[in-house]
Amino acid sequence: MMENRRGFLFFLIFKGLILFSRCEKKGKENAFDVILEGHHGKSEAPGNFSVFVPGTSRVCLKARFTMTFDIEYFARDPVKNKDYIELKRGTMPSLVSVVGGRCMNETDTPYMYLQWDYGYYTLNITFHTHRHETGDLWDVHVVELTYDMNNTREFPYVAHPSDRTKKTAKYEGHLFETPVGMSYECSFQPTQISLTDENDVYGVNLYLRRMQLQPTQIFDNQFSSAKPCVADLEPQGPVYSPHLHTSMALVLMIAVFGMLAVYSFYKRYRAKILPIPGIIMSTIKTGDIQNAQLFPKEPSYE
Known part of the structure; x- marks a missing residue:
């Protein structure tokens, strides 16, 4: 009987340790606001990207964000020999291979471009300034994603050989309108930007998270005070400690x-x-x- 009881106790301890290790791992993952899954793996922190004034170490354009994307393209099922729409999902790494761009001045339009995955992907963000009755404003005017469908690793089932070329999907409009001298920030909710290719056939969606942008008037290479997006102004839910799962596991084990x-x-x-x-x-x-x-024995009355 005692041996069975000890065996059962050891079994409970073993299960408790497994539960503890799983919760500890989950707690570490929750230490970051966002964990993004994609082809490039997990992106646990936003990338910080800067464009410098030529010949100096002074930052003239600054961005911080994580980005995932999905790309529609026509694929062919080799078994059924039929075309279908495939959805390619990916993640821009926080450490890209190339960061470039141009600073804002009186004649030139400021922009930033990011390249990764050996140049198979390029993201270009173009900014624009305009006057308003309340003061000068800046906004994001163009967002372009160029992707190379010659990359058979990223696009393995392309239906038509003519599609195996570089393609560019583009958004043009006015995003994130912000007073000049301030940055734009959106930390709590993902911002979706829908792009279309030159033939308006394929759909491309970008999802930016933990984003902060500023194309001009940057001092000490730091973001200025931020204009928050609408989602950041809304009341947020309770913020839990990243070690909440670990604490709950410990309390449960102690109670057992x-x-x-x-x-x-x-x-x-x-x-x-x-x-x-x-x-x-x-x-x-x-x-x-x-x-x-x-x-x-008690007397029986039967």
Whole structure:
């Protein structure tokens, strides 16, 4: 009986350790606001990208964000020999291979471009300034994603050989309108930007998270005070500690072990003070079991 009880206790301890390790891992993952899954793996922190004034170390254009994307393209099923629309999902790494661009001045339009995956992907963001009755404003005027469908690793099932070329999907409009001298920030909700290719056939969606942008008037290479997006102005839910799952696992394990200890102590205590059925324990002594006095049986009225 004791061996079975010990085995059961060891089993509970083993399961508790497994639960603890899983919760510890999950707690570490939740230490970041966003975990993004894609072809490039997990992107745990936003990338910081800067364009410098030529010949200096002074930043003239600054951006910070994480980005995932999905790209529609026509693929061919080799078994059924039929075309279908495939959705390519990916993640821009926080450390891209190339960061470039141009600073804002009186004649030139500022922009930033980012390249990754050996140049198979290029993101270009073009900014624009204009006057308003309340003051000068800047906005994002053009967003372009260029992707190379010659990359058979990224696009393995392209239906038509003519599609295996570089393609550019583009958005043109006015995004993130912000007073000049301020940055634009959107941290809590993803911002979706829908692009279309030159033939308006394929759909491309970008999802920017933990974003902050500023194309001009940057001092000490730091973002200026931020204009928050609408989502950041809304009340957010409670912020839980990243180690909440670990704490809950520890509390649960302590409670289980405490209950087992109390139950074990109770069983031992009861075994010492309660009589063996039909025998008065106080009369039992070592070697004197034969002289033990039996409980009198209650009279039967049947």
